[in-house]
Amino acid sequence: VRGEPFRPGEFELIARHFRPLAAKYPGALDLSDDAALIDVRPGWRLVATADALIAGVHFLAGDPPSDIARKMLRVNLSDLAAMGAEPLAYLMTLALPSDTNEAWIAAFAEGLAADQAQFAIALAGGDTVATVGPLALSLTALGQVEPGSELRRNAGRAGDVVLVSGTLGDAALGLRVCRGELAGLAPEQQASLVQRYRIPEPRLALGRALVRGRLARAALDVSDGLLADLGHICETSGLGAVVEAARLPLSPAARAALAAAPELIGDALGGGDDYELLFTAEEGALLAIRAAAVAGGVPVTAIGRLTAAPGIRVLDAEGRPVETGRAGWAHF
């Protein structure tokens, strides 16, 4: 059973909105062929990552289509950033419910167009099909990196400083706002948290600066939550870590939320979807990392250290252990 167009002309309509997204990428072949041609810079290596997002699971069907599109692209760009790769092109498959209308598709494509311009990436190919279920998106992002310079999770060493870009917990707090929680926050603070949840910032410039300067050892992006993702670094590196809770970088909105409800520190420790870079570096690299942070346009904060002893300990300002339970430890 091939997926039939759900309405006559629906797929021509999609082509009308999507083909312009491929117009500047010659290897996309105007989306008219069976596959795209991708030229990797001579001597460089291709980096490829894929993620799926499902309505009702990863976003709400009623979310702005432009936001859904940008999040879909950005979570994959964040994976490229975590490896220190430069974006090249992406392929996307969309499974659209039968009630999808042209305004939705147009807004979705506009979101992609805005982010393509911002992050220097283009649509190279994909597939659009009908579904009897919820909107299902899958995106494969392709990038390139100098071979041997790519950032890996398993490259941490005991004694490394643990650093994180930007601020933590905003996305989890933004999701709370979407659910009607945190009503005591000022409207503009609520809006800034929701924005961080809906539209993550892939730290591509920082990732590139870390690679060019060979400044980072282990690295990944915070998608599962700080403790879970630091756990990935520790497990693959065969190490443990100490995190100083008082040093976790928090946005003004998150500080306001935590001032009213201190237990929300759990959102900074365990909340996912921040898409900040979490990486480790030797002490001697810190000065150069400050410069890389400026080049990357995002602050970087040292929050702890890797340890030879396994396990992750979170300490408060007085050096006492913070009970974290299993928050953020569940692998996904």
Place this chain on the structure above:
Amino acid sequence: VRGEPFRPGEFELIARHFRPLAAKYPGALDLSDDAALIDVRPGWRLVATADALIAGVHFLAGDPPSDIARKMLRVNLSDLAAMGAEPLAYLMTLALPSDTNEAWIAAFAEGLAADQAQFAIALAGGDTVATVGPLALSLTALGQVEPGSELRRNAGRAGDVVLVSGTLGDAALGLRVCRGELAGLAPEQQASLVQRYRIPEPRLALGRALVRGRLARAALDVSDGLLADLGHICETSGLGAVVEAARLPLSPAARAALAAAPELIGDALGGGDDYELLFTAEEGALLAIRAAAVAGGVPVTAIGRLTAAPGIRVLDAEGRPVETGRAGWAHF
């Protein structure tokens, strides 16, 4: 909202079945990092293609999971074959309903393992998420080709011979069998048609032989149906075509079906999902193409010619026009 594991341990279970599929591909990094590293042969060019399949639309939820997996991989391999590319690796995203059990996942992975061995391709990355809807699969296949040698749709010239590999209409007839039609056919004929529908044969070796010998002009794979796909070649090449219906290559099972119901010729002209290579070539290349067909392990049949006049005409054995209506012309 990140997709939560739908049962504790479900995603460790998936890792257990999928990680072995990546074991032989070093750039997959054991599926432990944010992205995969793909090395394209120096001087060659990456080829990338993506397709989505949805339960209840492209296959039935109750179909054998091994068949679903192999079809998902093979429809993408067919796109690589149509460009004349060599397979490298693939990324796959799965959105799994909450009632997916381990036996299903194990059988799905076994199907992939079998085809990986057959087609020299490996899993390099992907994503597994929960869905509230039907099983949704998306796969991006990566291959490589000598730059400038890749086969394109738009390279046909007036007077080119139109050729097709294998046989046409089997998949559409196989779908009829699945629906309970064609009950008059012998059981082994029914089974062979269903097999053709469920598990297409990507013509990778033929595609490579055509590229190496520079034997084909325009090419693609028959996924929408012969007339629709020939239409793609004609439109992008700015030409028309004449097809001789009596020369369409038919399997013994299809011949038996058409003997009982001649109107089923429409399945050979318009039925999709055969995934044979449809290509054009100059008359002088035909002898070398016969040799390429032997190298490719599949017969190749000349079925018509490209014409300067636009439109596609189908002629019967006496040279009279066959009325095809819009069958197979609907773009998808």
